[in-house]
Amino acid sequence: MRVEELLELLANESRRRIIELLSRKPCYVSEISYSLRMAPKVVLEHLEKLEKAGIVKSFEEGRRRYYYIEKPLSLSITITPYRFVTNVSENTLSADEVFREIRELFEKKSTTVSDLIRKASEIERKITALQRSVSEFIDSVIERALSEISRTIESEMERMVALELLMGEERVESIAEKTGLPYSMVAKILEDFERRGLVERRVENGKTVYKLKMEVV
Amino acid sequence: MRVEELLELLANESRRRIIELLSRKPCYVSEISYSLRMAPKVVLEHLEKLEKAGIVKSFEEGRRRYYYIEKPLSLSITITPYRFVTNVSENTLSADEVFREIRELFEKKSTTVSDLIRKASEIERKITALQRSVSEFIDSVIERALSEISRTIESEMERMVALELLMGEERVESIAEKTGLPYSMVAKILEDFERRGLVERRVENGKTVYKLKMEVV
Incomplete structure (x- = not known):
């Protein structure tokens, strides 16, 4: 997914509110429309954009189409006096793995400056993947807890x-x-x-x- | 800084191009205008918005006003089936500190589910601070290298x-x-x-x- 596209989608307040609602439970159009006091036509337009970008997915159940968020997405943006860096997580990484690489980085054994910067930039990307790992961990805890509660x-x-x-x-x-x-x-x-x-x-x-x-x- | 405001500012392509340029060197308006082929009036409008939000700063030198990026800013966004989380880094953290906390988290000594989720969310925030630390590290390497080269x-x-x-x-x-x-x-x-x-x-x-x-x- 292109970061630019993501930023443009997330810049819209209505879309953020729709994502926020869907990040709590799957919803159908009129349910979102009712909750957020937005016209169903407008809700549908936003949902179509979000679905096209892969941020939300949908499935049909009976005569209703439910929209939902399938898996964690992490985005990070860093702006510094020398660089403008954006990363979208494509995968997850274990904390240990990232930690080991950061340690090695800060020890910076004899290497060229460009190699060091290249390695550090790689780690910047990996931290986004780590963020996604922590998110997946939280979600798995929530999921297990909800499934346990769900009986009652x-x-x-x-x-x-x-x-x-x-x-x-x-x-x-x-x-x-x-x-x-x-x-x-x-x-x-x-x-x-x-x-x-x-x-x-x-x-x-x-x-x-x-x-x-x-x-x- | 509000994440919403940041997202709205970064969603604009012209503003992203201006930030990208400034993330390489301080520039004055007509320089940006020339580089990006944008009207000076438009450039100035974008710069004023960016400065108001604290993303860029400016200083006068002679008869010119230079715009620049003062310090790293890290933003992260996570969208999952259960949560929509945004973080802006306010400070930096050492890798060791963050990793110690992540380790403790995954060991999850007997605790309530809510406490565990609260702790994990805290770590999500800290990872954004870690990202900023790595950025500052890269910038310091670039700065030292540039100052060394600058003689020649x-x-x-x-x-x-x-x-x-x-x-x-x-x-x-x-x-x-x-x-x-x-x-x-x-x-x-x-x-x-x-x-x-x-x-x-x-x-x-x-x-x-x-x-x-x-x-x-």
Whole structure:
């Protein structure tokens, strides 16, 4: 994927909001249109651009076409007094591998300046791949946690609230804001979760917070 | 700096070309206008936006205002099936520090899922800072090399060619393309460099390449 194209797609606020929504769950056009208060025609145009660029994918289920984000994409941009560098991750790398190469770089055994700069630029690219590895790790933790919770989860709304809890949101207000669900609905879901033993309610600094009780397996 | 603002600024091709030019050397308006074949008024508008956002700075010298890039800026964006994350580096971090934390993360001692995800997200941010550290390292190597060469360098054009050689460009064509200098001028500068013992000319795969002879100090 060309970085220029990516930048142009991400520069549009509506498209960023659509990506943000899809990065929480697959959605169909009228669902996005309703959530973001945008005309379905406009939503569809944005989705088509995003799909053409490979940022989102889609599948049909019944009479609906769902749009979703299939796999992590990491982009990095560095602007310095000497260089303007952009990288898109094509693959992932282990932390150990990148670490070893950075160590070697900083030891800089006798080498020409150009070779050193070439090696360092290679490492800049690899750090983007490392970022993607960490993202995949986080996603795998989220995935496993969600699949474990899913047995006890009863609706799409509950799944959205559970995802925010996983991401570290703890208060009714912030979860309502992030999910776009009404405050009262979030409050009710959290009470249900507490009753079912999924979350623990505490008061911290005079504020009510909810914490998922899941341990890492 | 807001990531949204950065994305909107970088989405414009003319602005990217201006940044690319400034990431090689400080320039004044009519110089950019001439190099990029853009109206001075348009160049100035872009520069004002970039300066307002803190991406470029300027200083006056004589009757000219020079625009330049002061320090590295790293931006990273990750889009996954669960998250849309953007980071701008505010500082730098040593590789050792980041890797120690990544190691600890992957060992994931007994902790809650939310804590693990929070820690991993923190590391995602730190990787952006690591990217900036590597950039600063590369810049410091370039800076030292340039200051060493500068004693023997006689013009701004020679400096531009030397910078491309440092970055690993080896052929007249590619250096002419990157610097925007005429082919014949680049060829002449490289011949001069060879005579002065700065570069070595070789033939590789039937093509003439020039290599800087500097060792890392």
